[in-house]
Amino acid sequence: MSRPLILNLSAVILAVTDDQPRVLTVYRRDARHTGATRADAPALPSGPLDADTDRTLEIALRRGSLEQTGIEVGYVEQLYTFADRGRDPRERDGGSRLVSVAYLALVREQHVAAGVGAQWQNAYDFLPWEDRRVPGSPAPHIAALAAWSAAAPSAALRRQREERGAISFGLTRAGWDGFQALERYELLYEAGLVAEAWRERARSSRPRGIGRSMALDHRRILATALARVRGKLKYRPVVFELLPPTFTLLQLQRLVEALAGIRLHKQNFRRLVNAARLVEGTGTLQSGSPGRPAELFRFRREVLRERQGPGVRLPGAAGRRAR
Amino acid sequence: MSRPLILNLSAVILAVTDDQPRVLTVYRRDARHTGATRADAPALPSGPLDADTDRTLEIALRRGSLEQTGIEVGYVEQLYTFADRGRDPRERDGGSRLVSVAYLALVREQHVAAGVGAQWQNAYDFLPWEDRRVPGSPAPHIAALAAWSAAAPSAALRRQREERGAISFGLTRAGWDGFQALERYELLYEAGLVAEAWRERARSSRPRGIGRSMALDHRRILATALARVRGKLKYRPVVFELLPPTFTLLQLQRLVEALAGIRLHKQNFRRLVNAARLVEGTGTLQSGSPGRPAELFRFRREVLRERQGPGVRLPGAAGRRAR
DNA sequence: TTCAATATGCTCAAAATGAGTATAAAAAGC
DNA sequence: GCTTTTTATACTCATTTTGAGCATATTGAA
Structure with a gap:
């Protein structure tokens, strides 16, 4: 164990604004000095564990998030620990091995304190294939993936690539599964269809790549976070962490749709939620919007005593066929 | 960041034998020297990350598991990273901070190579309250928890403790939820009903504690693993990692019951699985057992193309009321 | 031959789901 | 003031899934 370790905490801080999932990013202060990453690739807020003062990882994360973005995160949950060799290009120069414990945090929409250098970005700018709310959208990555499969050196490998692509991108009878966001990112990475995959390879032949890049492997972490929220949505009432205390049912639905990346059947959604x-x-109605005013609702905390895995079901989402 | 970090990999290696979930344990070689833990508390196999040679955490875990137990693990999945201060009593003497990345591994029943010092233990010896397959079992922990709630210093706190106890132990209308294994362990820990909670406190007043202890916080890790398998069971075909290539439906059912810790309705189980x-x-029948011989089945891998989140549903498990 | 034990097929009511239709209540356009 | 547009909300109905149980089939052992 000669090589030293650095333990980092990284935060995927999510909010939803204007029907768009947003992720809070910073620009890495050290990017310029190393030249290893493009100077303008957004990064997730990350900070070291202070082994002397931070009693728990969660405390370290909250401290780091506040320091770097000025935001006090509410709901927080550990996601995954990333430690593959080569995550940070600086490692190769005999530097220390970078281990990052990633957390997911959910916050209500708010403005970042100015001057801190943190910014909200649309999460789907980084993972555009994950947003399936617009029915007519073309799918360039599907064609590119097919080409990659076809270029496989052996027939067996080709078959395997096709199988993986079909399953994770919902081209089979099983349909699209929002939960598989990480598998999809990893497949695109292997296929060389995201820019990060070309960092280690020849610069010249670098293709454009699908979606915006992030620093290091932060896009992979974002994909992990998205998969986690989507899964959790169904059996834990986490959506309410992103909503104000009272809200209309349509607000709730749009929020779920934004996270799940699909459209839902409105009447059935409200039936399920009810x-x-x-x-x-709450008895009060919302005013000022076009159309019949909607009633304001609040989360019923007591549901935890009454139901098994209380969460938001996704009516109309099952078995939806690929376009 | 003066204090150094140690990054450990810990493995919860599970198998199911004779309708009992088993976990592979070792006896810590260093327990005698520190005197900090009881010399005979079983521990999870753990080993350091070798930052120079281990390309990924998973590789380090497979290496460590093989070295310490002689077992080559198959299915492996990262569980959680534990890093609270004070996990290892030796930390207090200015030692290094211990960070453990825990993994879950599933293996088919097999015998441990002799002499390695690893042993299979019944998982429910450590978490006896998690096994609800026997209907008539008394529930001493429920009474003890109630006493703890009653002893709360304030009325608000008492109400809160009662609420938590009722929800996690399935005393509410929601019933028992196998997935909440970690919440239950943590509640018992807070209530001082597991022996580990008394390590830091006065030795003299130490109560017996429910269930067998493990070294350090390994029982918490085990509870985390149990919760994870139980959750995953429902939407991923992980059970088949624990079964031979062909099996009867009753074998499959008993296996699921062992992990889920509840009994299932037989006819409905086979209907769902089918x-x-x-x-x-497979067309072939099993012989040698009493009663009508059962047909042998095999896992249909193609199910991954056909179904969303294919897993084993738990018929008859929902809303089961507390005894 | 009978019994105990297990496997497997089948029924039936209740609940949940998918896909709508219908109606209500507001603001905006004219 | 009336119509149109827009959203909210109620209700229907066929289909599927579930919970619970009865009935029958096949084996080895007493």
Whole structure:
């Protein structure tokens, strides 16, 4: 164990604004000095564990997030620990091995304190293939993936690539599964269709790549976070961490749609949410919007006593065929 | 960042034998020297990351598991990273901070190579309250938890403790949720009902504690692993990692019951498993057992193309009321 | 031959789901 | 003031899935 370790905490801080999932990013202060990453690739806020003062990782994460972005995160959950060799290009120069414990944090929409250098970005700018809310969208990555499969050196490998592509991108009878966001990113990475895959290879032949890049392997971490929220949505009432205390059912639906990346059947959505007794009406109506005013609802905390894995079901989402 | 870090990999290696989930344990070689833990508390196999040679954490884990137990693990999945201060009593003497990345591994029943010092233990010896397959079992921990709630210093806190206890131990209308294994362990820990909670406190007043102890916080890690398998069971075909290539439906059911810790309705279980097209008959029958011989089945890998989140549903498990 | 034990097929009511249709209540356009 | 547009909300209905149980089939052992 000669080579030293550095333990980092990285945060995927999510909010949803204007029906778009947003992720809070910073620009790495050290990018210029190393020249290893493009100077303008957005990064997730990350900070070291202070082994002397931070009693838990979560405390270190909250401290780091506040320091770097000025935001006090509420709901927080550990995601995954990333430690593959070569995550940080600086490692190769005999530097220390970088281990990052990634966390997912959910916050209500708010403005970042000016001057801190943190910015909200649309999460789907980085993972555009994950947003399937617009039905007519073309799918260039599907064609590119098919080409990659076809270029496989052996027939067996070709078959395997096709299989993986078909399953993770929902081209089979099983349909699209929002939960598989990480598998999709990793497949695109292997296929050389995201720019990060070309960092280690020849610069000249570098293709454009699908979606915006992030620093290091932060896009992979973002994909992990997206998969986690989407999964958790279904059996834990986490959406309410992203909403104000009262909200309309349409607001709730749009929020779920933004995270899940799909459209839902409106009437059935409200039926499910009501039947699960997840929310209760406040009696007051929302005004100022076009159309019939909607009732404001609030989260029913008691649902935790009453239901097994209370979460938001996705009516109309199952078995949806690929376009 | 003066204090050095040690990064450990810990493995929860699970198998199921004779309808009992088993976990592979070792006896810590260093326990005698420090005197900090009871010399005979079983521990999870753990080993350091070799930052020079281990390309990934998973590789380090496979290497460490093989070295310490002689077992080559198959299915492997990262669980959680534990890094709270004070996990290892030796930390207090100015030692280094211990960070453990825990993995879950599933293996088919097999015998440990003799002499390596590893042993299979019944997982429910450590977490006896998690096994609800026997209907008539008394529940001493429920009474003890109630006493702890009653002893709360304030009324608000008492209410809160009662609420937590009721929800995690399935005393509410929501019923028992196998997935909440970690919450239950943590509640018992806070209530001082597991022996580990008394390590830091006065030795004299130490109560017996429910269930067998493990070294350090390994029981918490085990609870995390149990919760994870139980959750994953439902949407990924992980059970088949624990079964031989062909098996009877009853074998499959007993295995699921062992992991889930509950009994299932037999006819409905086979209906679900069949309807989900998770398995296919081989045509051959099992012989030698009492009763009508059962057909042998095999896992249908193609199910991954056909179904969203293919896993084993738990018929008859929902809303089961507390005894 | 009978019994105990297991496997497997089948029924039936209740609940949940998918895909709508229908109606209500507001603001905006004219 | 009336119509149009827009959103909210109620209700329907066929289909599927679930919970619970009964009935029958096949084996080895008493």
